[in-house]
Amino acid sequence: MKKMIHFSLIFILAFLFVNNPLTNEYVSGLKSEYIPVTNQKDPLFKEIASRAVDYYIPPQDAKIDRVWKAIPGLNGLQVDIKASYKKMHDEGEFKEEKLIFEQVEPKIQLRNLPPSPVYKGHPEKQMVSFIINVAWGNEYLPDMLATLKKHNVSASFFVEGRWAQNNPELAKMIESAGHEIGNHSYTHPNMGTISSSKIREEIRKTNEVIKAITDKPVQWFGPPSGSYRDETVQIAAEEKLGTVMWTVDTVDWKKPSPEQLLNRVLSKVHNGALILMHPTDPTAKSLDQLIIQLKQKNLQIGTVSELLSSERTIAHSIGEGNNN
Structure with a gap:
């Protein structure tokens, strides 16, 4: 009799466990996740696999260009067949808008090339970057940072080491706002004519100052006045x-009017452009409109690291596929 009571209690408890809402929800989740995506006999799976080739975009390797020097590569795109099948499975029919894509990295990245300066990003990448060289102009930095924050834009500030050492709170403010900080030498010398030992000293000393202030390593060097060998x-x-060099120069140190600055940049800007500027009055006054009008041209704005990566940042549109 005791055995029967014991068995009955176990049965009731098991029944309640299996049929409670939390268990049902968990089991349903497992069922929804389990879709036989590898069943290549399924007509839908076969259709997605056969049509995937029409949407394939091959990756492009980074390269050294005779004129533009180092140019970063660009990821390719391919259909994720299993993920696409899973998304279309319930309806059981092929729908182009439900295709899932994955990026394919090129075999040769910028880091694989021999040392060479970079003047621009990949010409098919719909992104630009602000290179903001800082050795003076403290009074304009707060307004520029506020404008960048307003538009949720991250820029790359190339700071002179001596300036950063004398203005650690401003350097930290830049970094804390989510911007990238690059090396702009320590004393702003002509890096094309000074000795090898002096070049290394200028770079190392600035790296040390930036690391001490931000606790982050530096990735990019911007030669003062664009001078190098x-x-x-x-x-x-x-x-x-x-x-890193630049593609488009605001020439803001000559104090152009905001209208002149905007026209100079917008008439020359293109995919992958590196836009040089400084903390100046015309830049501070024109930055808001510059960001707005760049976005109107369907250009994203990112850091130098984001621009020069091979990552695609614009959502893939079906029209980009290779339908030949």
Whole structure:
């Protein structure tokens, strides 16, 4: 009799456990996750697999261009067949808008190339980057940072080491706002004519100052006034820095009117452009409109690291596929 009572209690408890709402929800979740995506006999699966080739975009390797020097690569796109099948499974029919894509990295990345300066991002990447060189202009930085925050834009500030050491609170403010900080030498010398040992000293000292303030390593070096020689780039690479130049110059240090600055940039900007600026009055006054009008051109704005990565940042549209 006791055995029967014991058995009955176990049966009741098991029944309640299996049929309670939480268990039912868990089991339903498992069922929804379990879809035989590898069943290649399914007509829908076969259709997705056969049509995937029409949407394939091959990755493009980074390369050294004769004119533009180092140019980053760009990820390719391919259909994630299993994920797409899972998304279409319930309706049981192929729908183009439900295709899921995954990125395919190129075999040769920027980091795989021999040391060479970078003047622009990939020409098919709908993104630009602000390079903001800082060695003076403290009074304009708060307004510029406020404008960047207003538009949720991240920029790359290339700071002079001496300036950062004298203005650690401003350097920290830049970093805390989510912006990237690059190396702009320590004393702003002509990096194309100074000695090899002086080049290394300028780079190392600035790296140390930035690391001490932000606790983050530096990735990029921007030569003052754009002056460098091959050895400058080589030494920067030995210090684990890529050398970055620019594509479009605001020439804001000449104090153009905001309208002149906007026209200068917007008439020359293109996919992958690196836009050079400084903390100046015309830049502070025109930055809001510059961001608005760049976005109207369907250009995203990111840091140098984001721009020069091979990652695609614009959502893939079906029209980009290779339908040949």
